[in-house]
Amino acid sequence: MADSLLVGAVKNGEYTKTQASQDAAKANQTVSTSKTEEKRDTGYNKDMFLQLLVAEMQYQDPLQPSDNSQYVAQLASFTQVEAMQSLQQNMETIQSNSIVGKIVALNIDGQEVTGKVDFVQKDDKKGMMLSVDGKLYEMSKMISVVDTDYYNAKYIAKLLTDAIKKLPEAAQVTVRDGEVIGEAASIYNAMDEYDRSFVDEKLLKKYNEVLAQYTKLMQADSEAEKAAKEEEPEEEEKVEAVEKTEDTVEQAEAVAEKSADTTIKTEETDSSSEETEELDVSDATEV
Helix, strand or coil, rough: HHHCCCCCCEECCEEEHHHHHHHHHHHHCCEEECCCCEEECCCHHHHHHHHHHHHHHHCCCCCCCCCCCCHHHHHHHHHHHHHHHHHHHHHHHHCCCCCCCCEEEEEEECCCEEEEEEEEEECCCEEEEECCEEEEEEEEHHHEEEEEHHHHEEEHHHHHHHHHHCCCCCCHCCCCHHHHHHHHHHHHCCCCCCHHHHCCHHHHHHHHHHHHHHHHHHHHHHHHHHHHHHHHHHHHHHHHHHHHHHHHHHHHHHHHHHHHHHHHHHHHHHHHHHHHHHHHHHHHHCC
16 A cells, blocks of 8 residues: 555656655654654654655666665665664653652743652653652753752751741840741751851841840840849848847737736735735734
């Protein structure tokens, strides 16, 4: 069937394609593989070229044979192109396997998507596919491979940047801002010089000023609390002295009351004795 489509006229030792041959060439621009079609960059593939070469040799004018050197050169070009395509496919496979576990940046509809490559798989239509954060993307969408240290530094630098932006100005810092300042400080202390190099210098200056002001406020508050604690014993001593004085007064009053009671009893005893003597005297007189 293919041979009948490739029949054409031979004029002056050159093969001229018929309309059917041209249609066949267009129909063979894609080759079906595994129920899918892979588009070729050229209008002809190697198999199509060989069929045309056979037709040319078959229908050439015996009296004026055509020069086959051009066909041989073209065949060599086809072979070279196929070898390069095969090499490119192998290189893509090697490259895709080498980026597993690395951080990549992809351009998806004008938006940059960054994430870790979990695995790669081959798709007959789209080629090598990268799995990034649970989604599959074409490898052709990849724009860069990011160093892990660089990615981590940029990530933690963004966290610190956001934390510093939440801080008040140094002149407005109070002891109540301890939570947000502590959050920024915990991130800052977890970073090294390389990580901090990705943070804007103005933001770092603001952080240091806020931290210094907060430290001063906390020191002043601590000193005030310490002074208050030192004053507490003096007040306690005063209270104890007052209580002791009150106890002494109460004891003195109790002694005074006791003395008064003793005096009254003595007087009563003396009075009773006098009355007894008077009775004795009166009794003696009557006798």
